[in-house]
Structures are given as C-alpha cells and as structure tokens.
Amino acid sequence: MGPAFKLEFPEVEAFVRINEVGNALFRYGDKEYYENTFYFADSNIADVFTVNFLSGSPEKALTEPYTMVLTEKIAKKYFGDKDPIGEIIQTGSGRSYKVTAVIENQPSNSHLKYDALLSSATLEELFGLITLTAWNPLPSGI
16 A cells, blocks of 8 residues: 555655564574564665664665564574674575664564564565555465
8 A cells, every 4th residue: 555655645755564474484503483573674664663773774774685674682582692784594485584784672562563674675576566565465485
C-alpha cells in the first residue's frame, strides 16, 4: 500500500514497509539460533520510526540486498565483544547477510519489537518487485 498511497495522495510524505521473517534459522560460525523477531524493512525506516544507530550509517544500512542491522542484544548474542560490522550471518537456506549497522535495543513499551532488520531490497532481488507491492504473504526462503 505504501507506494500506491505515496503516488495517489500528496499528503503522504513517507512510508516504510516492514515484513516479519518468521521463525527462521540464522548462523554465525558454530552458533545457530532460530529467531522470530527479525523483520525485513525498507531502508528509510529511521526516517519514519525512532531508530538510534550506535554504529553504521542510517542512510546506507539497508540500501543493498543481503544486508542487515542488528540490535545491541543480537550483536552481543552472535558476536560477543567483536565488532559485527562487515561480518556475515547465514540463514538456514544458505543466504548470506552482511551486518551493516548496530542499533539500540527496542524500548520495552514499543509495539513493534524487532531484534534485527534485513533489507527489503533482498526481497525485490529474490522475488521481484511484485513481492513488495502485492497483498500476498511473503514467499519463504529468506
């Protein structure tokens, strides 16, 4: 709906699409976790919602396919004290996502609770633009 609303209604200044990944396997080295608080998001999420970046660039963090932003909690879980920027996390399907930024953990009073954001540009590359504009649920195979 976002692109259609922006096109049809001049009052719409910005939109951001957020899609749940679902319960999916992610791995780094010998660490494997099933995560259910990872979401695909448009690169302009920090323009619409309050997202406090601790490292990485808000303007570039999610612009490329196969990139992801981690909360402090998830960065610590996967990488300990190591700097995660530039590191690769793989999915259960074998796709590789490069960590481009770390953000503050979501506040406890937030309705939208995510621990990682994956670039929506990935969906467009994998499934075509129709995925980002259709009313259908996301295909599997992140």
